[in-house]
Amino acid sequence: MTALTSALEITKLAHEMHVDEAELAFLATTSPDDLRDLRGIVSHAMFSRHESRVKGLAAVSKKLPAAVTAKIAEIAMGPMLSARVAAVMEPADAAKLAGHLNPEFLAELSVHLDPSRVEGIIAKLDDALVVDVGRRLMAQGHLLTLARFTGVVGAETSLKVVDGASGSDILQLALFIDELSVIDPILAGLPDETVTELAAATDEHDEAAEALLATLTEDSRARIASLT
Amino acid sequence: MSEGLDRLAATLGVPATRLAPLEAYDDQQLGRFDDLIRSAMTAEDKAFEASLDEALKLVPRMLRGVVQKMLGGGR
Numbered sequence A: 001m002t003a004l005t006s007a008l009e010i011t012k013l014a015h016e017m018h019v020d021e022a023e024l025a026f027l028a029t030t031s032p033d034d035l036r037d038l039r040g041i042v043s044h045a046m047f048s049r050h051e052s053r054v055k056g057l058a059a060v061s062k063k064l065p066a067a068v069t070a071k072i073a074e075i076a077m078g079p080m081l082s083a084r085v086a087a088v089m090e091p092a093d094a095a096k097l098a099g100h101l102n103p104e105f106l107a108e109l110s111v112h113l114d115p116s117r118v119e120g121i122i123a124k125l126d127d128a129l130v131v132d133v134g135r136r137l138m139a140q141g142h143l144l145t146l147a148r149f150t151g152v153v154g155a156e157t158s159l160k161v162v163d164g165a166s167g168s169d170i171l172q173l174a175l176f177i178d179e180l181s182v183i184d185p186i187l188a189g190l191p192d193e194t195v196t197e198l199a200a201a202t203d204e205h206d207e208a209a210e211a212l213l214a215t216l217t218e219d220s221r222a223r224i225a226s227l228t
Numbered sequence B: 001m002s003e004g005l006d007r008l009a010a011t012l013g014v015p016a017t018r019l020a021p022l023e024a025y026d027d028q029q030l031g032r033f034d035d036l037i038r039s040a041m042t043a044e045d046k047a048f049e050a051s052l053d054e055a056l057k058l059v060p061r062m063l064r065g066v067v068q069k070m071l072g073g074g075r
Helices: A001-018 A021-029 A032-048 A049-064 A066-088 A091-098 A103-110 A119-124 A128-140 A142-161 A167-174 A181-189 A192-201 A206-213 A218-227 B004-012 B017-026 B028-057 B063-068
Strands: none
Touching: A001 A021, A001 A167, A001 A206, A001 B017, A001 B028, A021 B028, A032 A066, A032 A181, A032 B028, A049 A066, A049 A091, A049 B063, A066 A091, A066 A103, A066 A167, A066 B028, A091 A103, A091 A119, A103 A128, A103 A181, A119 A167, A128 A142, A128 B004, A142 A167, A142 A181, A167 A181, A181 A218, A192 A218, B004 B017, B004 B028, B028 B063
16 A cells, blocks of 8 residues: 555655656655655745745735736736735635636646645635536546645535546545545445446555555445445 | 755755655765756746736736835846
8 A cells, every 4th residue: 555655645746846757756665654745845845935926916916906816817827826826815815816717717726726725715715616626627637636625625515526527537536635534425425336436446456445445434345345 | 964865955945854754865866856846946937937927017007016016126
């Protein structure tokens, strides 16, 4: 299980650094916990480089109507810079701004966001908008990004996002999730057909099955056993 | 602590002790990792500056001076 979880952590670190995970393959012998710490250090180092100017932009956005800021964000700032600014905005201001942004742009922006920095914003967003953005991420295959948000939005919203997704996509999503406590309630809310698909997807991946089962309650394990 | 670890720690802005789990790797591996992080930072810097320039063009003219001052005055 450690080899798989280290590999998953390397994928997350590669995402943070915008590099191919093969470039970081040499880190495979590092423990998952140490890799997670390293990801946090790298993330902080990248984020803090422009923090003062990003805070300046956030302060400027308060002086402009939300519709104007939204236009500037979509046309000029782009998803990466917009994500940085959103992370330092007051949650109420950011939530108001989000209401003026195209959901497709919000999905692109989400790829660059650190969900732990925007929990307060997400809590203020309309659930339908969160689900819309989540489904776009799912459709575009941004499972890693989606997994990072799953711990923040909770099981109920996550279930709406994954409604209709394949068992193998949900398995991949579950393996990427940092907040392990949300996996069991998500699985509990999935229809039998999807759980069966998910279990089948682990057939040739013993480590994946082991990693998944380790996050589940006895009831969920029994349910999987009864379906397979 | 090795030279490679010290260099990496300087790039990441942390004490080398925070990177102790990477002590097992040699300087060549750590140097490559450091290069990748520096490249990522440089790429982000470029994207950041380009986005900022574009954003400033759309800020209402009346506010542009104030915005430039808030962003450090050097733009």
